[in-house]
Amino acid sequence: MNDHTQSIYSSDRNTIFPVVVLGGGPVGLFAVFMAGMMQLKCALVEALPQLGGQCQALYPDKPIYDIPGMPEISAGDLVAQLSQQMAPFKPTVFCGQTAEHVDQEEESGLFVIRTSAGRMILAQTIMICCGAGALVPKRPPLEGIEQFEGQSVFYSVPSGHGWAGKDIVIAGGGDSAVDWALVLAGSAKSVHMVHRRARFSAHEHSVARLQEEFQSGRVQLHAPYQLLGLEGQVGQISVVHVHDGAGGSKSLSADILLPFFGMQNDLGPLGRWGLDIDQQRIVTNPLTGQTSRAGIYAAGDIVTYPHKLKLIMTGFAEVAQSMHHLKGYLFPDQYVGVKHSTTLGNPGSWAS
Ligand SMILES: Cc1cc2nc3c(=O)[nH]c(=O)nc-3n(C[C@H](O)[C@H](O)[C@H](O)COP(=O)(O)OP(=O)(O)OC[C@H]3O[C@@H](n4cnc5c(N)ncnc54)[C@H](O)[C@@H]3O)c2cc1C
Structure with a gap:
């Protein structure tokens, strides 16, 4: 990283997040929860001023009927529940700023994420849950x-x-x-x-x-x-x-x-991070959630693989799958197996 970069981006070099989740839609919110359950300190970056992705921005009052265990829930209430579920883990949340650049430091291997608000965030791994890119307002075609x-x-x-x-x-x-x-x-x-x-x-x-x-x-x-x-x-x-x-x-x-x-999706900066892209989606291994760059994972609407279903529940499953692989990437000498939450409890409540 050069001096110029240091001077325009504010960062805290003492804070290195094991996981930074990009995108605060339903899948990103669940990713923060899963990171917490796996005892990984996490930050969340969301382009919009509010969390919730498409659910909150496009259809907060519409009822959703295909979330397992919830016969009917409005999209807005689902976002509220997901926010409540991740809250005990006290993630660091940066709203209203787009993750624009991702570089990797040669020596440390750390990822350096730069946001549109001039913030620089250091991450050991990245979980991209950016839907179809940033939701941006539809601009009328006026000269x-x-x-x-x-x-x-x-x-x-x-x-x-x-x-x-x-x-x-x-x-x-x-x-x-x-x-x-x-x-x-x-x-x-x-x-x-x-x-x-x-x-x-x-x-x-x-x-x-x-x-x-x-x-x-x-x-x-x-x-x-x-x-x-x-x-x-x-x-x-x-x-x-x-x-x-x-x-x-x-x-x-x-x-x-x-x-x-209304709003529209813009893949924007994601397309320039050196990841394999197919038809505006990030190509992942569905078994691990890995992208073509080691240490960068993706889940939710942003990913593509054969027979991908763009549904909230699919995104949740991808997050669970990816977060286990991600923890194995961070701690290669540790066995990372499935722990039932009924046995584990909620690590978010342990500190308090
Ligand atoms: C009208 C409608 C009804 C639907 N009904 C259902 C349904 O009944 N059941 C169902 O399962 N699915 C439904 N869906 C689809 C569902 O909403 C999506 O599958 C789901 O929102 C995907 O979640 P996600 O978190 O992957 O992405 P999103 O919800 O798209 O969230 C992605 C977030 O990432 C942010 N972001 C993007 N780029 C960046 C960046 N570079 N930096 C920071 N932040 C970024 C965006 O601002 C956004 O908030 C519906 C969709 C619509 C539009």
Whole structure:
């Protein structure tokens, strides 16, 4: 590692994690638990501000019926349960930062993970549970939109935004779009909703409340309309142009644009870590969870092998399988066998 790297990344050279789990979806959360059960100190890195992966970001209220032993559980509750299950092991959790680079020190063999927040984490092994890559907001294809992002175009509402008295345009028709229209209508100067059809896919009750806001004029609806272009300067938008797809267009005065078109997966940096990749997935040995680089394991939706099933329960099984092999990699002289939790107890509770 060179001096330059040392200077831009903050790290604690005294903390070396036996396992660093990348990705805090259901499979990553269970990986943290399994690491704890195998008495391996663990850190977790998650790109999003919150844990839970697809379950939390895409369908928290939907019931899941195929988690063994749980006849029905909402995706959000499953994440809450998994978080509770791993909590006794007190993992070090870094949320809101993407693992961007992975290098390996020649002398020590340690992996050096660098995150988008400028953090450097030292790991003996890595367990990649990154789903299909980082979940990133779907960006509308508007020319020059990048120059406004984070200043007047936002894909999620920052806390303490201070948008009272502003002209706000919200694009989309899902839960985020509808819920934020309802919240911001109370304080904004104007709220315009741009949606490509008249029907909203948000929660029924929220849509009913939104209809009342349309009638009161506190929220103005533009449907069927889509985003066409932006005007503004130095990061600040002033006008959002929209069109109806049939030759009609309008220009809306705007201080803030909130495009809420959901999330998409981006394999991004994972593709540059020297791992075998097949069709945007990491190739693993299903018996061991090993990737093509010794010491790096992977589980969950991110992996591929013949007949791979992209299900939560499959990811859980892969984690259990991999974590046993990983412990054997860390302690080659130790016998690593199966220990039933009923016999072992919960090592997370031993310290307290
Ligand atoms: C609508 C819907 C319904 C579903 N219903 C079911 C069902 O009923 N049963 C079932 O078994 N499955 C279901 N699934 C599939 C299930 O959600 C996935 O199989 C599961 O989420 C995979 O878990 P994972 O932890 O591997 O990945 P994910 O849930 O995708 O989590 C991966 C996490 O890694 C993070 N990440 C990615 N790259 C990085 C990086 N470089 N650095 C840091 N963090 C990173 C991402 O932000 C994400 O939070 C459903 C999926 C959808 C979309």
